[in-house]
Amino acid sequence: MASRITLAQLTKRRARFEAFLTERGAQILQPTNEWEVLRFKTSRGTSIVYRNARDGLTLTGESMTAWTAFETSGPWRASPAPKKRVSGREKTLPLVNALLRRDGSACFYCGKDTTEDDRSLEHLVPRAHGGPNHLSNLVLAHRKCNTDAGHLSVMEKIRRRLPPDHQGA
Numbered sequence: 001m002a003s004r005i006t007l008a009q010l011t012k013r014r015a016r017f018e019a020f021l022t023e024r025g026a027q028i029l030q031p032t033n034e035w036e037v038l039r040f041k042t043s044r045g046t047s048i049v050y051r052n053a054r055d056g057l058t059l060t061g062e063s064m065t066a067w068t069a070f071e072t073s074g075p076w077r078a079s080p081a082p083k084k085r086v087s088g089r090e091k092t093l094p095l096v097n098a099l100l101r102r103d104g105s106a107c108f109y110c111g112k113d114t115t116e117d118d119r120s121l122e123h124l125v126p127r128a129h130g131g132p133n134h135l136s137n138l139v140l141a142h143r144k145c146n147t148d149a150g151h152l153s154v155m156e157k158i159r160r161r162l163p164p165d166h167q168g169a
């Protein structure tokens, strides 16, 4: 248990503890007097570790909770975890997978295989023109083929598509 920590223990692991605090959203502050060993701020307030005359420590605020979490890799955080940004790929993955099941992995335009890296969602009616982000309006195409067809109307897009006997690698 970390119910008591000594100045030596804290000093020895101080750099890692500070990194831990920062990583978990705390802000390390400058001590304001010689008895303060460590001062940090969380979204809930300021915590200070004091040193007493006999090199014992007094942990105030959240410093004991934080130290215990540090030692046990516990779940403490100084501030709410940053919202996980959903990447474009994560958002479109279910649609891509549905299209792969429906159409296979061939590019809508050139008929050649697309890979995870060069595959894109093509909106037949562009989103800018009110085309829905729905399977009925979507096909898979190479990024490049998608860009090349960007200015075309739906009819032109479908016409641009190579006839099946010209498709394939």
Ligand SMILES: [Zn+2]
Pocket (backbone or CB within 6 Å): 107, 108, 109, 110, 111, 112, 141, 142, 145
């Ligand atoms: Zn293509």
